[in-house]
Amino acid sequence: MKKVLTGNYAAAYAVRAAEPDVISAYPITPQTPIIEKLSEFVDSGELDARFVRVESEHSAMAAVIGASSVGARTYTATSSQGLFYMYEVCWWAAGARLPIVMGVVTRALGPPWSIWSEHTDFYAMRDSGWVMYFADSAQEVYDLTLQAYMVAEHPDVLLPTMVGWDAFEVSHTYEPVELVPLDRVRRLLPEKGVRENVLRDEEPASLGNLAYPDDYIKIRYGLRRAMEAARRVARDAGAKFGEAAGRDYSSPLECVHCGDSDVLFVTMGSITGEGVEAVRRLREKGESVGLARIRLYRPFPYEDVGELLESAKGVIVVNRASRFGGYAALSADVMAAAAARGVAPGMLEVVAGVGGVDVRMEDFIGMYERFRAGARGSMWWIGGR
Amino acid sequence: MAHRVFPKEELLLKGHAACPGCGATVLLRHVLKALGPKTYMVIPASCSSVIAGPYPKTAFSVPLLHIAFAASAAAASGMVEALEKLGRRDVNVVVWAGDGGTVDIGLQALSGAAERGHNIIYICYDNEAYMNTGIQKSGSTPPKAWTTTTPTGNPGFKKDLPSIMAAHRIPYVATLNPAYPNDILYKVRKAASIRGLKYLHALSPCPPGWRYDSRLTVKIARLAVETGVWVLYEVDHGVFRLTGPSKHLVDKSRRKPVVEYLKLQGRFRHLSEEDVEEIQRMVDENWERISEILKDQEKRGV
Incomplete structure (x- = not known):
């Protein structure tokens, strides 16, 4: 069934289909x-x-x-300051291995006050132990929210999972969204009430007890193993979802002329559409350029990205995140993927679209020209009007 | 109620990591006996996070969720909603938090849970300072008391959290004291029989924090009541009632002088005679306030 929905309503419809037991949230634009x-x-x-x-x-x-600790399926959503206010407890959720699902509508941080998109809030979660998806359309918000439950509750994973999407450009923009029939969602998602790591009075146990160093490191290592397992589980969930819904998510990233291009853009989120259009125009002029959009950000697809970078001479990483005094998170990950693969493409990181500034097709072409002219390292793209 | 009706079953097990003479542990033992094994506990950062004992063991024979400092009442809200949604209405959800986790950092979450009316028993064991971190002043430290962050005495007043909770118009507020287990049993069971958020505030003497010999815990707890420093009462659906020995202490002549309570504790050793008189005056004023409440209720036929 098709419905015309905003990204935010798409999330709500996906949550309705996932049939959570407890929802808790606090409002934030x-x-x-x-x-x-x-x-x-x-x-x-x-x-x-x-x-x-x-x-x-x-x-x-x-x-x-609290709800997840006794076996409930749960959902929450937030943005920006709200994510930072709950930051401490987000880490608690991951450490306690609770498969909570959260929507994060990315928004710039104050001051100055801004309600527009930027991914700085999302990136701040990168080391917390959450599985992290980023959607670029209302359809993806819907699809990935359902897959988030498939990954989070998988017995090999049991980690909280979030789906990010851009403020307004996705959150408030209406698009046709294909919904998955409830009976098919029920078959896709894990069975409710069978999770094992729950508190029960019939068999009392404690969750979160003090652990001395030798135990602490083992428990945290278990979290790492769960996150590594999430790579495979997310791939499988994406493939299964594809079979049921006709939209395949078996790859953690989306590629446009990835394997056969000298220069590769790496992006995340809704600005990608303009990047794809820039790639089309540049290729029409004979330029060898492609684009990879990261959809599963944690666990980061180092192998997939490294493989793409093998054939590329250069990479332009477009980060929609203010970052000061160091490379932005996405660039650092892309560079690590290259280094781990033993390849060294020329790298230009561009910080663009900060605080909701539009990043247009012309901006991508401009970035490409700067790269061609020899720009490397890090730059901010102020853009806008 | 005769002491022999206390359940024999111990849900706080031997081998816990509390200090000798810990008031909180005495309280918790009785609280768990009163509630029984179908009790889900939420404990924020506090001495009890340590008392529970290190992984993989636990001294608590009930399901227990440890949670970040400010989060306990909210975690309990989610937990009780989940348990009810999953068909478990026959269990207790209990927050067991210290005074720092209640009157200071956890107050917002507690206030929210109270306003929403979640079916929780929230118990604050009040040892009147941040004891787990080594005796720092909290919003519940009594005036003039020594702590490591008030080395010459606390310049502030003790926050009256039971009154703040009563102002939320929750169905049940009561105070507890480890020297009076029958009173604990009665109030905790009553709390468990009422739907909504029930707030219980317990005095929890702390030998290392209050600077007294660990064998004196129950004696000091009892003196707190007998001197009128600690008042045993309940506010049941808005109606205030003194309980236990406090019932007979409205008349000042029946209360012991506060100095008897203060002089046993090193945290009050630096007090001058004037300081003691001032504390006596504050205690007497509190009793006058209680007397007014009782007279007013009588006038209204409550």
Whole structure:
């Protein structure tokens, strides 16, 4: 069934289909339409879930931790300052191995106040132990939110999983979205109520006890192994989802002329569309250029990216994130992927689209020209009007 | 209620990591006996995170979620909603938090959970400072008390959290004291029988933090009541009632002088006679306030 939905409503429809037991959230622009729609679903009885209307994001994450610890399927969503306010407890969720699913509508951080998109909030989660997807359209928000449950609750993973998407350009923009019929979603998602790492009074145990160093490192190593397993589980989930829905997600990234290009753009999120158009135009002029969009950001697809970089002479990493005093997170990962592969393409990192500035096709062409003219290292692309 | 009706089953097991004479442990033992094994606990950062004992063991024979400092009431909100959604209405969800985790960093989450009316028993064991980190002043430290961050005495007042919680119009607020287990049993069981958020505030003497010999815990706890420093009461659906020995202490002549409570504790050793008189005056004023509440209730026929 097709519906015309914003990215945020697509998330709410996916959550409705995933049938969580407990939802908890605190409003923040631009996340609010997700939780408004979910409140409607709960109040109308379309979704048989408890909605905990908490007094802060810190409490939103804490509430889903409490719910997940006794076996409930959960959902929350936030943005920007809200994500940072719940930051501490996000790490708790990962350490406790609770398969919470969260939507993060990316938004710039203050000051100055900004409600527009930037991925700095999203990247701040990169070392927290969450599996992290980034969607570039309402359809992907829907599809990846469902896959997030498939990965998070997989017994080899048991990690919280988030899906990020851009403020307004995706969150508030209506697009046709193909929904997956409920019976098929039920077959795709793990069975509810069978998860083993839950607190039960019949068999009392503690979750989160003090651990001395020799135990702590082993428990954290278990988290690392779970994250490594998530690579395979996400691939399988993407393939299974593809079989059921006709949209294949078996690759952690999306490629446009990746393997046969001298220069490769690496992007994430909604600015990619303009990048793809730039690639099309540049190739028309005979330029050997392609684009890879990262869809699964954690665990980062180092092998896939490294393989792409083998044949490329240069790479332009476009980061929609303010970063100071060091390379941006995405560039650092792409560079690490190249180094791990033993290849050394010329690298230009471009920080662009900060605070919601449009990144247009012409901007991508400009970046490409700068690269061709010998620009390497890091630069900010102020752009805009 | 006779002491022999106390359940025999121990849900706080031997081998826990509490200090000798720990008031919190005495309280918790009785609380868990009152509630029984179908009790899910949430514990934020506090002495009890350590008392539980290190992985892979635990001294708690009930399911227990450890959670970050400020998050316990919210975690319990999610937990109780989940348990009810999953068909478990026959269990207790209990937050067991220290005074720092309650009156300071956890207050926002507690206030939210109270306003939402989640079916939780929230118990604050109040040892009147940040004891787990080594005796720093909290919002629940009494005036003039020594702590490592108030080396010449606390210049502030003790936050009256039971009153703040009663102002949330929750169905049940009560105070507890480890010297009076029957009172604990009665109040905890009553709390468990009421739906909504129930707030219990327990005095928790702390030998290393209050600077006294560990054998004196129960004696000091009892003196806190007998001098009127600690008042045993409940606010049941808005109705205030004194309980236990506190019932007979409205008359000042029946209360022991506060100095008897203070002089046993090193944290009050630096007090001058004037300081002690001032504390006595504050305690007496509190009792006058209680007397007014009781008279007002009588007038209204409550």
